Amino acid sequence: MQAKGQAERYAILARIVALNKERAAEEAKGLVRRLRPEYQALDYQAPVLQTLDLGEAAAPAPDNLIVWPGSLPEQVNAVQSILSSAVSPLAAKYVARTFKGKRATSVRPVLEPLASIGMARQLKDGRYAA
Template sequence: MLEALRSGDALNDKQRDVHDRGLVGVLRALHDDLDAAVADAYGWPVGLEDEAILARLVALNAERAAEEARGRIRYLRPEFQDPDGAAARAAEAKRQRSLTGEAAAPPPPAAAVRKWPAMSDPVAQYRAVRGVLAAADRPLAPADVAAFFQGAGPAKVAPVLEVLADLGHAGRTDDGRYTG
């Protein structure tokens, strides 16, 4: 029915009955609204032909593959696709190292990764970060320390590192890394 309507063909009595009983007009409106919403989400004009949509999707796929090769991963549902956040932490650490030019620190073993302490427990955060620094055999960047914690990124770990350094419980290198 939708194809017949879109092609402009006149409907016979039997088709008109199916159209009316099946609420095909409502279905058509919903399809059109969905197509417009998808086009808007991608920033594309409404009404592209199938070939143009396919060409744009292939180009978008190549762009995303290049991003992933550079370490950027865009999860739709990170809590499901990367529940422990390992890929996101590794990508952020890689990005931070590329900005600072530092050598990559080896990722922590899976058994060493633990949950980031609650915001309401700064003492636990302090102890956890201090423990990571104490066990490290080299200075660590905030992204390297964050890799030891599920639910923490460099932005959460950096203030704790600053406090540790200010209190003299950690050393701070000229390149922004920390020692235990």
């Protein structure tokens, strides 16, 4: 008689495990069943358990784009001025966005020498600061 009761308990447990696997598969596909929806917060979203790398905050686009200076000394002064007026370190692409039609590849040859002579600092993440 005791063996029969144990077999029933095992069958119940096996059925619960099988149902749990089915629910886990459904939830993985986005189907979430609620036993008592009136007690559930349907708009609840689980907190994010990992930190999200949202990257660097984009620098706001300036109202007036600056024309890229023609001579190297003017370029150095312009880029150094941008860095010194920035409230936080900037990536080359954000420095370039202040100049009309320029990309990071145009500004990097000015930023790197500025960093090498001490007029700017290059951070480990590649951003530059005055």
